[in-house]
Amino acid sequence: MSELVLQLADEAAMVAFGGQLARIxxxxxxxxxxxxxxxxxxxxSRGIIRGLGHVGAVKSPTFTLVxxxxxxxxxxxxxxxxxxxxxxxxxxxxxRDYFDDDALCLxxxxxxxxxxxxxxxxxxxxxxxNAGRSLKVSAQGPRGESWCEALALEFK
Numbered sequence: 288m289s290e291l292v293l294q295l296a297d298e299a300a301m302v303a304f305g306g307q308l309a310r311i312x313x314x315x316x317x318x319x320x321x322x323x324x325x326x327x328x329x330x331x332s333r334g335i336i337r338g339l340g341h342v343g344a345v346k347s348p349t350f351t352l353v354x355x356x357x358x359x360x361x362x363x364x365x366x367x368x369x370x371x372x373x374x375x376x377x378x379x380x381x382x383r384d385y386f387d388d389d390a391l392c393l394x395x396x397x398x399x400x401x402x403x404x405x406x407x408x409x410x411x412x413x414x415x416x417n418a419g420r421s422l423k424v425s426a427q428g429p430r431g432e433s434w435c436e437a438l439a440l441e442f443k
Contacts, residue, residue: 289426289435293442296419301327304422305334311437314339314361315389316430317405319397322413324369327420328395331413332365335393339363352380362390368399377403409434 295301312318312335320328333345340358348354348367356363364385371377377400385392386405397404408431412423426432 289432289439291422291424291435291439291442293422293424293438294416294419295422298327298330301330301420302334302337305331305336306338307438307441308434309335309338311434312391312408314358314363314391316408316434317386317392317394319404319407319410320393320395320413321397321410326413326415328413329367331411331422332393332395335391336363336365339391353385362388364390364392366392366394366400368394368396371396371399374400374403407431 293304295304308318318335320331322328329347336345336356336358339356339361341356341363345365346354348365349369352366352368352371354365356365368377382400382403394400394404394407397407407427410425410427412425414421414423424435424438426435
């Protein structure tokens with residue numbers, strides 16, 4: 288599997304990276320976002336969703352579990368599973384329906400949904416690095432591989 292490690296200087300760089308990722312994914316696929324509280328998962332999600340063309344607020348779905356976005360033909364769903372008590376709750380909210388038509392699904396805290404989530408195309412693990420963040424971008428399949436290759440070209 289392809290893996291890429293990037294160092295981003297600040298929040299603006301994280302949002303800009305999200306925009307690049309939005310362009311590469313074209314609004315399709317499953318991306319797991321991992322990292323401690325405050326690592327920048329929601330900031331990255333905001334960059335991706337705005338990069339798809341959304342104007343307006345991108346809020347963390349910490350209490351609602353999922354925030355939907357309809358951007359022209361693109362459907363994107365931002366999940367935050369931090370407050371999920373039991374992964375089985377995902378079954379009750381119809382989690383499988385979100386993955387049916389190849390919408391873009393950004394999932395924060397995917398470990399809390401283990402057994403009920405599909406395999407991701409990409410896993411991004413965010414950790415502190417100096418004043419910014421380090422991102423480990425790991426492909427989990429053919430689509431993720433092509434995304435990693437495209438990102439590697441942009442970050443040479």
